[in-house]
Amino acid sequence: METANILFRQLFEKASSTYTYLIADKKTKEAVVIDSVRETAERDINLIRELGLKLVYILETHIHADHVTGAHLLKKATEAKTMVSKSAKISCSDGEFSDGDSIKFGSLTLKCISTPGHTDTCTSFYMEGFVFTGDALMIRACGRTDFQQGSPEVLYDSVKNKLYKLPDTTLVYPAHNYNGLEVSTIGEEKKWNPRLGDSISKENFIEIMKNLKLSYPAQIDVALPANMKCGNLET
């Protein structure tokens, strides 16, 4: 959602189908990254340099189980601060955020909206016009709820009572998509999300999520411990 003031890049990591976001104030060049991936950290560091940006914060929507964060590598290269949800209770990060907090860089502000359910510490980041939803609300989908203190009841409330209260035109940028879709809107998801559309009751949703029969997350035993250390594999 590039604008006159905002430099915006959505970046894709193929192996885990993860979207990383780079957002910057075009004037001051101050920037944040959301949900970086270790395998593509060098690409992102290079892009930040080419664009002449000053990375100030490295944010995570949640503690990922499917890939190792690029936070440690990005921090080493840029001296930006790593930031995670306070509720995640991990000690490696430079800063924390909680529900309702504002993360400011240049003239821009991301507002933290606690949206648990995929994990108990998921956060979405909102800026007028768009929202980064991590694995809470995805395009015609949502994150699984059977690991990391996930809960379909809690996720349903996060989406319906928080994300769906945003304007219908708000662009939805998720942490993943597996079908080549990059963006949606709140209005579209209300209408077309097969799990979380307006016509789906909480009971329906819980039933859907309980019957997904998903396999054990392939990367979880590597990714979770690494991400609890902000992606630092050296210690």
Place this chain on the structure above:
Amino acid sequence: METANILFRQLFEKASSTYTYLIADKKTKEAVVIDSVRETAERDINLIRELGLKLVYILETHIHADHVTGAHLLKKATEAKTMVSKSAKISCSDGEFSDGDSIKFGSLTLKCISTPGHTDTCTSFYMEGFVFTGDALMIRACGRTDFQQGSPEVLYDSVKNKLYKLPDTTLVYPAHNYNGLEVSTIGEEKKWNPRLGDSISKENFIEIMKNLKLSYPAQIDVALPANMKCGNLET
């Protein structure tokens, strides 16, 4: 580049790393698709339906050698008109465009800019603020020039004398990227494109392109004949 008037979706097809573009007038709902892929045509048809759009044109930046176009399937589902460059001299399409032509849908206009060199009939589509460059100018890259009447001399002139005359802030949306990058700008490519940056002479570029040592395009013997029939595999 979603705006108040423009609905914009960049869509990705993983096997060929192709970007398809869906652009619509938000008010009238009239839409065009650029560079669709047969494998993801159903996804795109479904999205067009969900968004309530009326597809009017199915455009190709060029006759692709690495994937079969989704044009035939999109046309069957929507009754939109297929459009290709007049210089491609293929008989299956409903309409043609030439350098300088305007393609209008709703209140929006795409201007056709002939940018040969990857093939002899490549066209870029320009709308104020952004340009769809096909395989002419790609992100820190460009299309190969060793098939389909490709020519490094001609491609160099297309990029330097046409695309690089657009404003530096123009967003560049290519037909492919293999590293998870989705968009660039004319200014960035002038500065950082290792083949077509400002410091690269035509002689340098020709030398670079002659020494790429690329393998024979894996899909060309299937894709080219299919795309000469607008992706119709039934005849």
